[in-house]
């Protein structure tokens with residue numbers, strides 16, 4: 139099940155409010171303009187499914203997001219403990235960054251931790267299979283897949299260049315707990 143912990147960014151990371159039902163997570167996340175929804179993720183995927191196979195399996199959901207939000211391209215990030223260089227892949231997303239477009243991610247397998255730094259709070263949202271998250275363009279955030287990663291997420295983009303991050307240079311991400319799957 140998904141879980142949200144909300145910290146102040148200027149206090150100890152062992153002080154937080156916790157939400158663990160869909161409605162409470164959705165409403166608390168909305169305070170940071172985060173869209174959080176549960177979508178159908180019941181398509182059966184082979185463990186070694188290619189990007190194209192994942193995109194084809196979820197073509198309806200992708201089309202709906204493209205229509206609703208103006209996204210023009212989609213890709214897939216799929217990582218498991220057997221993925222070569224998964225430690226380097228983890229590092230790529232661990233520091234605080236922003237994007238010039240919304241960050242929409244649909245978790246179709248597994249889980250990971252999105253941390254959104256909004257005003258003076260950090261929203262640490264564990265996303266699991268079936269979760270759709272959208273972080274508004276320009277919002278500071280980072281993502282941890284954990285030391286033993288296991289997830290497949292569809293990413294939607296408006297810019298045909300795909301994933302472009304602007305790192306803030308802040309060390310804030312290192313002050314909050316990393317992801318350990320519960």
Ligand SMILES: CSCCC(=O)/C(O)=C/O
Pocket residue numbers: 215231241243250279280281291293301
């Ligand atoms: C969960 S998809 C991989 C992470 C990513 O694309 C991103 O931008 C994290 O902030």
Ligand SMILES: [Fe+2]
Pocket residue numbers: 235236237241279280281303
């Ligand atoms: Fe990001």
Ligand code: NI
Pocket residue numbers: 147257258259
């Ligand atoms: Ni701050």
